[in-house]
Amino acid sequence: MARLAKVSQSAVSRSFTEGASVSDKTRSRVREAAAALGYRPNLAARALITRRSGIIGVAVTYMENQFYPRVLEMLSQAFARAGYRILLFTGKRGDSSDPILEEVLRYRVDAIVLLSATLSSHFDAECQQAGIPVVLLNRRTEHANVSVVTGANHEGAGTLAAFLVAGGHRQFAFMAGLEAASTSRDREVGFNRYLAAHGLGPVRRVVGHYDFVAASTASRQLLGSADRPDALFCANDHMAMAAINVARAELGLDVGREVSIVGFDDAGPAAWPLLGLTTYVQPVEAMVEEVVAITRRRLADPLAPAESRVLPGWLAVRSSARRPATGIVSVDGEEIWKPNPIGTFETP
Amino acid sequence: MARLAKVSQSAVSRSFTEGASVSDKTRSRVREAAAALGYRPNLAARALITRRSGIIGVAVTYMENQFYPRVLEMLSQAFARAGYRILLFTGKRGDSSDPILEEVLRYRVDAIVLLSATLSSHFDAECQQAGIPVVLLNRRTEHANVSVVTGANHEGAGTLAAFLVAGGHRQFAFMAGLEAASTSRDREVGFNRYLAAHGLGPVRRVVGHYDFVAASTASRQLLGSADRPDALFCANDHMAMAAINVARAELGLDVGREVSIVGFDDAGPAAWPLLGLTTYVQPVEAMVEEVVAITRRRLADPLAPAESRVLPGWLAVRSSARRPATGIVSVDGEEIWKPNPIGTFETP
DNA sequence: TTGAAAGCGCTAACAT
């Protein structure tokens, strides 16, 4: 035992605890002995007594969409700054996260973050009973006890619609993601609502299941037809990239002139010159910080209520869609679209 | 206590342990009570006594390179199948992983996997003393006690060189990644060695630091010059994608005709029609399985030696580089290059 | 097959 190294027992514990009542002399003696013996505190044992593991369970469904690795990395970093580590759980896209969550709970994680996934009401109840805060990132839910952080899906999609209308487009199409995903539904509603409010439509609808291959197939069919739309809004960038690939490389279309394609997220390659994907940027950094903040509040006070945050992003104008005559401003070297009369579209 | 539910104590333990000595009757009674009370075994407590946490510490340095999210996801899945979870540690690219590892060890992880990172001899010793197996994925090391799984960097780079030579290229360039990374060094050596052996060269050298922006800058300078090479080998796909973006979108070059660009990894978008990146494919699935297998062997027998595996991949022929007249075969709908006389280049 | 008792490595009162 490290405790035999010099003399003591809980002194060791205190020496490894921030702000504990120990003399510098003792602490340094302990540290020294520890270094010599290769001793380090066993966090599992500590967790047992403090009832705090310092671990956050994070469930992520798929990493192929490049948006998620970035979110995951930032989550990891942000939680690390707050003194937490991430226990990673991966599932298949579209799967129920229940079996995963059963596992997570056994590890006595301090909190659970679901990245683009939802939980059943059953697990909502389980977590509540266990006193484990749950935060959904990039998905909504009706469950009362779980916190939610999303981008401004409805408003963002409305902005994209307004942008396309301002660009002179008249035949619109929407590519849905997973039908069960709130992101896809919210973006679809926001998009359609704006168009309907302006007497435009109908909006042709295809489904890409948030999958690159499926989105490619859908794009091929949609854009390869004689009466193709002149504007396509894909529910996320991942699918929009598939659409651009098909449009340009397979169909030989001049994206941004013959057909406009816009997305949502601002996933990594969207900004590549070769793609130039015009998209509604999700403020990842702010979203992640919000997740951490909410988690900490709930951890600090078990009675703290579930919170719900919708974080606005902005429309990054690049080359995949025809540009409106006005409203484009340059911010930090990036062009974004800010139509003049604020509130051109309603946000219910 | 769940134990009060019916009657017993260690019976509960046995009921939740595979292959323990319990009657079906007892087990089902316990399970029932557990369900009613929302009880589940505390894995931290179990870890304390069994000295097995069931957790693998995985350190990853950066996720921007799309190759890594895929590896991470597969690692998570493969370890899950073996009954392990992943505790995720992220660091900055190029950083020492020592501070991270100090953390990892406190969690009493069963093993450590370093993804594109190395450890100091100090931590090599620490881990060895603690009896924790360490596996490096996609990096080599000289430390005796750590296992290593990599792709065939040397041979792969040689194959790419042979491919470019067969394609009639004569002016070669190499874009290095991080100078400290074994992958970059090994690939450079393999590439240069083949060319030198065939009396070709010199190879112009630029550095992209495995970073998209740095690689773009390097590409701009290299490919924008009057005496640009006709073949560029980037130490990984991430940088090759930057190079293609610059070449096509900025410089207006016809990649695959005016200049050939090849990479290494087969990161996600490499196969996109828009990029068509010819690259040496790393067999991720096999590499990950090998990591898990090695880990399990060392966990099963603490005396098992460190192992080292180099897994061969293959050259996927797409459109970013001029094609040789012969040697291209079609496998599973993908074109790969298999030069006829096996062993056209040496593999020291 | 089951229970009783001991203890994994730590922290948290409570003394001192």
Add this chain to the structure above:
DNA sequence: ATGTTAGCGCTTTCAA
């Protein structure tokens, strides 16, 4: 400031 004692929730001999 430091030591003593008890116990977190589990697994594990050892008996029965």
